[in-house]
Amino acid sequence: MRTKIIILFNYLIILQSCNSEKIDLASIKLPIHKSILIKDEIDVKKHPFIYDPNLIAYEYTDSKMLTYNQNDLSNSVDFDISATYCGKNYLNLLVNEKAKKIEGYQLHTYTTEESEKLFNSLKKKLGLPNYDDNDKIDRHIVWENEDEIYVLNIGYNSIIQNKKTDEANLIVLINQLDNLIMHINSATFYEFYLKERKRQNKNLKNYSYLTFAKEENNNGNDFYLKGIKGLKINQ
Numbered sequence: 001m002r003t004k005i006i007i008l009f010n011y012l013i014i015l016q017s018c019n020s021e022k023i024d025l026a027s028i029k030l031p032i033h034k035s036i037l038i039k040d041e042i043d044v045k046k047h048p049f050i051y052d053p054n055l056i057a058y059e060y061t062d063s064k065m066l067t068y069n070q071n072d073l074s075n076s077v078d079f080d081i082s083a084t085y086c087g088k089n090y091l092n093l094l095v096n097e098k099a100k101k102i103e104g105y106q107l108h109t110y111t112t113e114e115s116e117k118l119f120n121s122l123k124k125k126l127g128l129p130n131y132d133d134n135d136k137i138d139r140h141i142v143w144e145n146e147d148e149i150y151v152l153n154i155g156y157n158s159i160i161q162n163k164k165t166d167e168a169n170l171i172v173l174i175n176q177l178d179n180l181i182m183h184i185n186s187a188t189f190y191e192f193y194l195k196e197r198k199r200q201n202k203n204l205k206n207y208s209y210l211t212f213a214k215e216e217n218n219n220g221n222d223f224y225l226k227g228i229k230g231l232k233i234n235q
Contacts (some may be wrong), residue, residue: 022063022064022065022067022072023037023064023065023067024067024068024069024070025067025068025091025105025107026068026069026070026121026125028105029147030102030103030104030105030147030148030172030173030174031096031099031101031102031103031174032101032102033100033101033102034093034095034100034101034102035100036102037093037102038058038093038095038102041058044058044059044060045058045059046058046059047059049092049094049106051171051180051183051184052094052177052179052180052183054096055094055095055096055103055104055180056094056095056097057092057093057094057095057106058092058093058095059090059091059092060090060091060092060093061074061088061089061090061091062074065091066089066090066091066107068107068117068118068121069121069124069125071114071117071118071121073089073107073109073114073117073118074089074114075088075089075109075110075111075113075114076088076089076110076111077110077111077160077161077163077165078160078161078163087110087111087160087161087165088110089108089109089110089111089114090107090108091105091106091107091108092105092106092107092108093105094106094173103173103174103176103177104171104172104173104174104177104180105171105172106169106170106171106172107169107170107172108167108168108169108170109167109168109169110158110160110165110167111165112165112166114168115154115165115166115167115168116166118152118168118170119152119154119168122141122143122150122152122170126143126150127143128230128231129141129142129143129230129231130142130143130144130190130204130208130209130231131188131189131190131193131209131227131228131230131231132227132228132229132230132231133188133189133226133227133229134226134229134230136156137155137156137157138153138154138155138156139152139153139154139155139156140152140153140187140188140190140227141153141154141230142185142188142190142209144175144204145204146175146204147174147175148172148173148174148175149172149173149175149181150170150171150172151170151171151172151173151181151184151185152168152169152170153168153169153170153187154166154167154168155167155168155169171184178198181194182194182195188227189213189223189224189226189227190209190227192212192224193209193212193213193224193227196212197212208231209227209228209231210228210231212224213225213227213228
């Protein structure tokens with residue numbers, strides 16, 4: 001009974017937040033019923049998610065939806081509506097239509113200031129990452145817990161409308177989406193770690209990326225060490 005009361009209390013907190021002026025994504029626990037965040041489907045642009053057509057992406061660009069840890073991430077590189085490509089920050093809520101649940105989201109920021117705010121907010125919320133290659137041009141960072149995985153890619157000195165900017169792409173997914181998680185990590189060494197972890201039937205608690213990288217290094221594959229620069233010190 002106590003557990004049910006706690007779940008109901010958390011649901012009411014989220015519902016109250018969603019009915020207020022802005023929705024703070026940092027307070028959202030996935031999965032969540034689509035009706036809690038998606039109020040009016042008629043005016044929302046939606047399409048199959050580029051990395052998994054089984055999920056439908058509901059796209060938003062307004063400040064009400066693009067808030068993370070009390071930071072407004074709505075902005076644009078170029079506000080000229082006649083521009084072919086203005087680089088406008090956006091959010092995709094990723095919906096499993098059969099289950100009517102939001103199972104993830106993609107938050108993309110083209111503007112340097114908002115990309116920095118997003119990264120700092122994630123560090124504040126999640127702590128040090130499980131994987132961070134600390135690349136100076138194309139950086140990949142992963143936070144993972146028992147329920148969700150956060151995959152952040154930062155492109156330093158991207159060019160949008162002939163302007164240099166730091167571009168960030170965050171994808172958050174429930175851990176049950178194994179194939180999609182593998183796909184979005186395909187540009188990193190974290191994908192190889194996830195495959196090996198699955199092959200050995202282990203989990204995050206008993207087999208970290210740090211352990212994997214050290215094992216591979218002992219086998220002569222030192223390139224996996226690139227991903228341990230920002231790992232949790234208690235691993």
